[in-house]
Amino acid sequence: MSHETDSRVEEQQRVDDVIQEIDKKEEKLYSKTSGLKESVIELRKNFWEDVTVNLEELDDVIETQASIKQQAELLSERERTHGKIGDELKTLKKLKDSPYFGRIDFIEDPGKEKEKIYIGISSLMDTNEEDFLVYDWRAPISSLYYDYPPGKAVYESIDDTITGEISLKRQFIIRQGKIKGMFDTGLTIGDTLLQQALGNNASTTMKSIVATIQREQNKIIRNERSNLLIVQGVAGSGKTSAALQRIAYLLYRYRKELHADNVVLFSPNPLFTSYIANVLPELGESNVRQTTFLDFLKTGIGDGFSIESPFEQMEYVLTKVGSADYLIRMESMDYKSSLDFKYMIDGFITHLEDGGIRFKNITFRKSVLISKEQISDYFYSLDSDISIPNKMELVTKWLLKEIAAHQKKEKKKDWVMEQVELLGKEDYLKAYYKDQEYDREDSGLEEKILRAEVVKRVFAKLKKRVKRLEFVNALSTYRELFTEWVPKEKPEHWKEICDQTAADLMCKSLTWEDATPYLYFKDRILGGHADRSVRHLFIDEAQDYSAFQFAYIKDTFPYTRMTLLGDINQAIYANTTKENPLIHDKLQSNHERITLTKSYRSTKQIVAFTKYFAPGKEMIEPFDREGIKPQLIKLNNTGKLAGTLIEAVNQLKRKGHETIAIICKTLQESEQMYHLLRDKVSVKQMNEETYSFEKGLLVLPVYLAKGIEFDAVLIPNASRQHYAREADRTLFYTACTRAMHELTMVTADEPCIFIQEAQKDKYEVKC
Numbered sequence: 001m002s003h004e005t006d007s008r009v010e011e012q013q014r015v016d017d018v019i020q021e022i023d024k025k026e027e028k029l030y031s032k033t034s035g036l037k038e039s040v041i042e043l044r045k046n047f048w049e050d051v052t053v054n055l056e057e058l059d060d061v062i063e064t065q066a067s068i069k070q071q072a073e074l075l076s077e078r079e080r081t082h083g084k085i086g087d088e089l090k091t092l093k094k095l096k097d098s099p100y101f102g103r104i105d106f107i108e109d110p111g112k113e114k115e116k117i118y119i120g121i122s123s124l125m126d127t128n129e130e131d132f133l134v135y136d137w138r139a140p141i142s143s144l145y146y147d148y149p150p151g152k153a154v155y156e157s158i159d160d161t162i163t164g165e166i167s168l169k170r171q172f173i174i175r176q177g178k179i180k181g182m183f184d185t186g187l188t189i190g191d192t193l194l195q196q197a198l199g200n201n202a203s204t205t206m207k208s209i210v211a212t213i214q215r216e217q218n219k220i221i222r223n224e225r226s227n228l229l230i231v232q233g234v235a236g237s238g239k240t241s242a243a244l245q246r247i248a249y250l251l252y253r254y255r256k257e258l259h260a261d262n263v264v265l266f267s268p269n270p271l272f273t274s275y276i277a278n279v280l281p282e283l284g285e286s287n288v289r290q291t292t293f294l295d296f297l298k299t300g301i302g303d304g305f306s307i308e309s310p311f312e313q314m315e316y317v318l319t320k321v322g323s324a325d326y327l328i329r330m331e332s333m334d335y336k337s338s339l340d341f342k343y344m345i346d347g348f349i350t351h352l353e354d355g356g357i358r359f360k361n362i363t364f365r366k367s368v369l370i371s372k373e374q375i376s377d378y379f380y381s382l383d384s385d386i387s388i389p390n391k392m393e394l395v396t397k398w399l400l401k402e403i404a405a406h407q408k409k410e411k412k413k414d415w416v417m418e419q420v421e422l423l424g425k426e427d428y429l430k431a432y433y434k435d436q437e438y439d440r441e442d443s444g445l446e447e448k449i450l451r452a453e454v455v456k457r458v459f460a461k462l463k464k465r466v467k468r469l470e471f472v473n474a475l476s477t478y479r480e481l482f483t484e485w486v487p488k489e490k491p492e493h494w495k496e497i498c499d500q501t502a503a504d505l506m507c508k509s510l511t512w513e514d515a516t517p518y519l520y521f522k523d524r525i526l527g528g529h530a531d532r533s534v535r536h537l538f539i540d541e542a543q544d545y546s547a548f549q550f551a552y553i554k555d556t557f558p559y560t561r562m563t564l565l566g567d568i569n570q571a572i573y574a575n576t577t578k579e580n581p582l583i584h585d586k587l588q589s590n591h592e593r594i595t596l597t598k599s600y601r602s603t604k605q606i607v608a609f610t611k612y613f614a615p616g617k618e619m620i621e622p623f624d625r626e627g628i629k630p631q632l633i634k635l636n637n638t639g640k641l642a643g644t645l646i647e648a649v650n651q652l653k654r655k656g657h658e659t660i661a662i663i664c665k666t667l668q669e670s671e672q673m674y675h676l677l678r679d680k681v682s683v684k685q686m687n688e689e690t691y692s693f694e695k696g697l698l699v700l701p702v703y704l705a706k707g708i709e710f711d712a713v714l715i716p717n718a719s720r721q722h723y724a725r726e727a728d729r730t731l732f733y734t735a736c737t738r739a740m741h742e743l744t745m746v747t748a749d750e751p752c753i754f755i756q757e758a759q760k761d762k763y764e765v766k767c
């Protein structure tokens, strides 16, 4: 270590000083909170004492309401402050354990004084709130740490480009306030720390990577220019990690205008959602809205439908080969994933502008109030220049008016009085206070009020349904596309596809390939259900979305910035790669593409093996971490499978591996494996409903292992018959690349073609 720079003792002294400062800040905050907490408790306890409640006269009621509101606001303001301080305290606690992980010494041009910049997960000021003791990793100046080795360096401050020289770059491992490791780095940035981070056991939840973000990942994290940022990255290149740190970055950079609620992340399955749930809180940020695309569609489509999940579709594709209608369904999937089908729907919608939309009768007490024919006549009498959703709005207004007229008439009917008798005293009082339209001198006032109340309640439900456009029969209109309409352009077996689809729609069942088109159609005629509060949308595993799905997402979030992350090598679903933006070359302005070629997850040996059969031909560079070569165990009969797997698992455990996954091609296979092993060894099976996992031995199909990693992976049947088709390549590749440290494949037959594509010296055969 150079004598110019501080020694470890001096650095530890600085850590101690910073911790002392944190202690002081904590104390200050604690004294603030205790006062606040008491005041919140007090406020809650005396809430009703401090408001004036008087319901005698209308004026009093209004005054009471205002008084309650004021009191509630005071309480929530105090609670908010209390919450904020709580968050600050949590951050301080984290800083106390590990105040920073990096330091750079920077001399700004021209010849300014050397500044020591310490970088941690959050910023910390000195007592006088003048100097930064720690800079947040997201601060503009911190980007120097990730982007440059010592030497000339540049960063963008909020309004300027700053140049200068980094004279020192240092990394720390600090735990419980003690420096456990300290390295000065030269050209190979962060290798020691990264080696350590990657060499550890896999974790059942993802960790943040702020201490070791790599330069190319930093580009993704800090990208602010593009409306659409597309990241194609090989398996294990840190796409998900970069996405999460990018969210944290954006929340920091735009903290005034961007809230966690304005960010949505589509993840591949619920397990993945919980796998990554810790990362943002670890960085001191709230979790953003996370959902799967399936759940997003379900919300849009509404209740009453059975919707196939992408996994069920996948299981069908893989296990029902040869069944009746298989080929038609495959063609149907192919077509419905394409933009051609979207154009077909557009054509159908144009045709609906002149007729064909189906409506439902509006009924009340079993008789038709307004018939579907009347609604249709009204709809089609409207000016043809008005768009369909706008016409729907006009129809709604008209219907509400008609209903209001009926409501008035109903008030006088006998059934109303019967219902009145069922009302309680409280209802009466409420009705009395709420309704001011009555003349108080009227002798029959009470009955009038109560009749009005009853009718209002009954009609309220009806009105609500009208407002929700339930008078439109979207499903049966959509079904016409497959039963009556004749499109100009159609795929080869359109008739058969139509028969299959119409039968499904008849029983309100949507296949995965039908779900997005149906919602698209519904949105186009009823008006979108887009959530305008979404400012940033992140789509992980973007290779698994079809062209139709992407187009739908773009239509639904027209003003939302998007970050798509994926790996074309891992496109496991049928028909997704065509027209996928990950490979599409035609980028419009404001779109940017970043490619990650370095793989961090797996050892050098595993990457060297798997890259031979990676479906795409792009470069894959391993991170330099040593391990043992992948193992191929050849069995002479399948009867030995259970024993062999158990022996392999035991061996892996002895080596210290904690998460060991048996990854199967299908759910069917994973059930077989589970039954084969469950009496002999402690093993957990994971399915679509699994929301979290623990260390130990797991069995799961590959599509649920997406995005997740394990210490060791076992592929129980790597035979040529099992991974037989070219289409199985991405599945096999995805399964193998889940392994961090060891990969073991077992086969009782000739190994699959993908293994054979690898050079013989890249794996070890055992008999």
Ligand SMILES: Nc1ncnc2c1ncn2[C@@H]1O[C@H](COP(=O)(O)OP(=O)(O)OP(=O)(O)O)[C@@H](O)[C@H]1O
Pocket: 194, 197, 198, 207, 209, 212, 213, 214, 217, 233, 234, 235, 236, 237, 238, 239, 240, 241, 242, 567, 570, 600, 601, 706, 707, 708, 709, 737
């Ligand atoms: N800069 C980094 N520092 C430390 N660890 C990293 C870094 N980049 C990636 N990793 C680690 O590499 C592993 C893979 O990262 P991640 O899951 O984000 O990759 P991915 O590209 O989304 O993978 P896949 O497409 O295969 O699911 C994780 O364990 C992650 O913590």
